[in-house]
Structure formats: structure tokens, C-alpha cells
Amino acid sequence: MSTIAPAPEKGGMPPLRPQPPQAKPIAATEGNQRPKAERKPSGHSFATFLATIGQLPKRIFQTVFRVVPYPTKPGLIRIGNPGSGSPVLVTTNYDLTVRRMRRALEGLDCYLLVAPSAGIDVWCAATGGRFSIANVISILKTSHIGQLVSHRRLILPQLSATGINIFELRKRSGWSAVFGPVRAEDIPEYLATRRRTKSMIRVSFTIGERLEMATAMWGSLCLRYTLFPCLIFGWRIAPWFAVILGGLSLAVGLGCFKLPGKTFVQKAGFPGLLGIVGLVATLLFPWHPPTLFVVRGTVLIAFASFLTGTAFPSYSPLWPCGYSKLFYGACDLRLSVIEEQCIGCKICDLVCPVECFSLNANRKMTFADADTCVGCGACLIQCPTDAIINEVANEHRMQTAHG
Amino acid sequence: MKSSRLHNPNEEASAFLLRPVVIERVAHWWKQSLDEAGHKGEVLKPPDLSEIAAKFQCSEEEAVRGLSVGEHLYWGGGE
Numbered sequence: 485m486s487t488i489a490p491a492p493e494k495g496g497m498p499p500l501r502p503q504p505p506q507a508k509p510i511a512a513t514e515g516n517q518r519p520k521a522e523r524k525p526s527g528h529s530f531a532t533f534l535a536t537i538g539q540l541p542k543r544i545f546q547t548v549f550r551v552v553p554y555p556t557k558p559g560l561i562r563i564g565n566p567g568s569g570s571p572v573l574v575t576t577n578y579d580l581t582v583r584r585m586r587r588a589l590e591g592l593d594c595y596l597l598v599a600p601s602a603g604i605d606v607w608c609a610a611t612g613g614r615f616s617i618a619n620v621i622s623i624l625k626t627s628h629i630g631q632l633v634s635h636r637r638l639i640l641p642q643l644s645a646t647g648i649n650i651f652e653l654r655k656r657s658g659w660s661a662v663f664g665p666v667r668a669e670d671i672p673e674y675l676a677t678r679r680r681t682k683s684m685i686r687v688s689f690t691i692g693e694r695l696e697m698a699t700a701m702w703g704s705l706c707l708r709y710t711l712f713p714c715l716i717f718g719w720r721i722a723p724w725f726a727v728i729l730g731g732l733s734l735a736v737g738l739g740c741f742k743l744p745g746k747t748f749v750q751k752a753g754f755p756g757l758l759g760i761v762g763l764v765a766t767l768l769f770p771w772h773p774p775t776l777f778v779v780r781g782t783v784l785i786a787f788a789s790f791l792t793g794t795a796f797p798s799y800s801p802l803w804p805c806g807y808s809k810l811f812y813g814a815c816d817l818r819l820s821v822i823e824e825q826c827i828g829c830k831i832c833d834l835v836c837p838v839e840c841f842s843l844n845a846n847r848k849m850t851f852a853d854a855d856t857c858v859g860c861g862a863c864l865i866q867c868p869t870d871a872i873i874n875e876v877a878n879e880h881r882m883q884t885a886h887g
Numbered sequence: 888m889k890s891s892r893l894h895n896p897n898e899e900a901s902a903f904l905l906r907p908v909v910i911e912r913v914a915h916w917w918k919q920s921l922d923e924a925g926h927k928g929e930v931l932k933p934p935d936l937s938e939i940a941a942k943f944q945c946s947e948e949e950a951v952r953g954l955s956v957g958e959h960l961y962w963g964g965g966e
Binding site (some may be wrong): 563637650651654655660661664678724788824825826829830831834868869870 | 905908910912914920948951952953954956957958959960962
């Protein structure tokens with residue numbers, strides 16, 4: 485039986501839990517050193533400012549049309565003056581991610597491995613199989629990083645936990661891996677302390693982030709679907725459709741927690757319905773718009789509401805875009821923890837982007853909050869003792885087994 | 888809750904008999920080794936899997952998992 489004692493008693497093992505930060509002498513060794521990453525002052529010049537301005541169109545494009553993969557060259561980037569003991573970070577070759585990483589790591593000494601992932605961001609690429617162990621091994625081999633550093637430890641982005649199993653990576657490459665923070669801007673603090681605070685582990689969904697994703701959703705929907713209303717009503721309808729999509733994207737993005745409805749089609753339908761009622765109500769006024777305009781507007785708003793509602797989960801970091809739930813009302817992931825197999829190491833909690841695990845009285849992890857779970861499956865993949873199971877897959881397997 | 892090990896699809900996929908108590912021992916030992924080496928400032932070479940397997944009477948799969956857990960708790964632990 486495997487249990488981790490709540491406290492060391494009579495020479496028993498102490499609980500296997502992450503220790504709180506404490507002052508430790510830093511070993512100047514290759515294998516277990518905690519390299520101090522000190523930020524150096526970075527010089528900004530007028531040339532940098534001009535370069536930033538020059539990059540503005542590209543950055544706007546990348547924000548509005550985020551759905552379009554934007555690859556940058558995979559390879560090894562030296563940040564500062566790294567040495568043989570410097571940390572090695574890994575990321576995907578999505579241009580926006582790499583730029584944000586470089587900006588966050590400015591002033592530090594480390595290596596950044598940009599793995600090929602078809603120009604997709606970390607979470608999407610890892611979940612969709614574009615950022616896998618094979619991609620990491622590929623960049624380890626082609627970059628010859630093994631000849632530059634004396635240690636064999638990688639720092640992976642936490643959100644890659646959905647696609648990269650650290651045990652398999654160790655077996656296949658000989659490199660050990662730990663998960664770093666979710667956001668690039670937290671990396672300097674993590675490198676300095678080697679501790680991840682809760683805010684570094686969890687995915688937030690602030691107003692700024694929601695606005696960014698609403699913009700990305702708007703750009704993507706315009707790009708994909710403007711053709712359809714244009715085929716029916718003519719090309720002049722395109723700007724109106726874009727305006728309606730913009731309004732709905734903003735409304736759903738900012739009001740996602742407040743809007744009524746269980747599904748996002750219902751949530752997007754609410755502002756859409758208000759718009760339609762408002763438009764139809766104009767017919768009551770003596771100088772109302774033409775009836776055809778109102779009919780077209782109604783159709784456009786209804787269409788845009790449906791599109792926004794179905795697309796929204798894909799553009800928010802908190803809701804999965806699984807079609808099982810959207811169309812069939814059933815999620816394909818329902819997790820539970822087998823208590824007797826759990827060793828209370830908390831890796832599931834350390835890779836969980838939201839907070840759905842907690843320790844029970846026996847110091848075992850429990851799947852505490854099923855409603856919060858985003859169904860990413862990171863815990864399922866990283867659990868060292870396979871104590872976390874997917875009940876849905878289990879039921880399906882049993883059904884299949886019994887015909 | 889279904890708690891039978893036979894119902895665990897992960898285990899079936901990995902096709903290994905994993906003993907949590909052994910993984911826990913390896914993880915604990917490795918984390919402690921890293922802690923001690925950190926205090927003394929010593930060089931700690933990455934351990935050989937077969938040696939660990941012999942030391943703990945476990946499979947290399949269990950050794951790999953134990954090492955990774957120990958390392959993750961030392962390097963990537965939360966608050």
C-alpha cells in the first residue's frame with residue numbers, strides 16, 4: 485500500500501510535498517545548482533523605439549488574426565551570456581510567444597530552445613500534438629545544446645504538460661524536465677527562487693486578457709465567415725457584419741462571467757437578442773429604417789450570435805472547446821483520483837492551470853472541483869502513479885468490452 | 888468511486904505494474920539527495936537507472952518516475 489505519512493513519525497518518511505521557500509546555500513555544481521538569474525540593466529535606444537514602431541503592423545496582425553499560425557525559425561537562442569550551468573528553457577516557435585519570452589528574459593543569462601510546433605502557441609500546440617516529446621528531442625539534437633551545458637535539465641512551459649510527459653521525455657532523451665511558470669513574465673522570478681507561487685501556476689482571465697482574446701476572436705470570425713452573408717446579401721454587408729461581430733465579441737468577452745445562460749451560445753444569444761429587439765423596435769418609430777434593412781440586420785445578428793457563442797470557448801483560456809460538450813451536452817473528460825494509488829506528491833496540482841485539486845485529511849489528492857476543471861488532461865498525463873483516471877473513458881472501455 | 892486498479896486505463900496504456908510506494912521512496916530519496924547536495928555544494932551526477940532499480944528493487948520505469956517526481960518537487964515545487 486502506498487501512503488505518505490502526514491508527518492514523520494518514528495523514523496517514517498516525511499510527507500512528500502513541495503517545501504516552502506527557505507534560504508539554502510546555492511551549490512556551485514552542475515547537477516543540482518540553483519543558478520541565480522540576476523536581471524541586468526538593459527539599454528533602450530531610439531533605434532529600439534523605431535524598431536518597435538516598425539514592428540507595429542506585424543504585431544497588430546498577430547493579435548487580430550491570432551488564429552493564423554505565425555511560425556518563427558526553430559533553434560537555439562542565447563539570452564545574455566549563458567555558461568555551462570545556465571538554465572535551458574523550451575518554448576514553441578510561435579512568433580508572438582518567442583518575442584514575449586525574449587522580452588521577459590531580457591537581462592538574464594540563459595538558453596532558449598525554440599522547438600518546432602508549426603507556429604502554434606504552447607497550450608494549443610501541446611494539446612493538439614504539435615508540441616510533443618518528439619519536437620523537444622528534435623530541437624535538443626539539432627541545437628547541440630548538450631555540448632553547451634553541463635547539466636541535463638530543461639524548463640518546460642507549464643502549459644505544455646498536456647502534451648509532454650516528463651517521464652517519457654527522460655527515458656527517451658536522457659534530459660530531465662521540470663515545469664516553469666505559465667506566463668513568460670514570471671520566469672525571472674522563478675529562475676531566481678526556483679519556486680512557483682500560485683499565481684505563476686494558475687491561468688487567469690483578466691479584463692485585459694479577455695479584451696485581447698475578444699479582438700482575436702473578432703478577427704478570426706471576420707476572416708472565416710464574412711463570405712457567407714456576402715454571398716446572400718452582397719459585399720456591402722461586410723462592414724456591418726464586422727461591426728456586429730465586434731460588438732458581440734466584446735460583449736461576450738467582457739461579460740462571460742455575468743451573462744445569463746449555461747452554454748456560450750446562450751450567453752452570446754442574450755446580447756444578440758437585445759440587439760434584435762432594439763432593431764425591430766425601431767419599426768415603431770415614424771422615421772424607421774427600411775424593413776429590408778431590419779430583416780437583414782436580424783439575420784446577421786442571429787448568425788453572428790451563434791458564431792460568437794460557438795467560437796468563444798476556443799478563445800478563452802478557461803473553457804474547453806470540446807464539441808462533445810457543445811453539441812452532445814456531455815464532456816469527454818471526467819476525472820477522479822484512486823486514493824490508494826496517490827502518493828500526495830501534488831504534481832497534479834502543480835500542472836493544473838485552474839484549481840481543482842486539494843489534499844484531503846489522509847494527505848491524498850482529491851479532485852475537488854469538477855466545475856472548475858477545464859479538461860486539459862495535464863494531471864492525467866503527469867501523474868507518476870497513474871492514480872488519476874478518466875471515468876468517461878473507463879465507462880466507454882467497459883461498454884466496448886461488453887459489446 | 889471506482890477504485891479498482893483494473894479499471895485504470897492509464898495503467899493499461901503504460902503496460903507497467905507501477906508500485907506507488909516504490910515511486911514514493913525513490914522520489915523521497917532523490918529529493919533528499921538534491922537537498923543535501925545543495926547544502927554541501929557538491930556535484931550530483933544524474934543517477935544511473937539500473938543502479939537505482941537495484942537499490943530500490945524496482946523496475947527502471949518506477950525509477951524514472953520516482954526521479955522525475957523528486958526532481959520536480961525540488962525544482963518546480965509550488966508554495
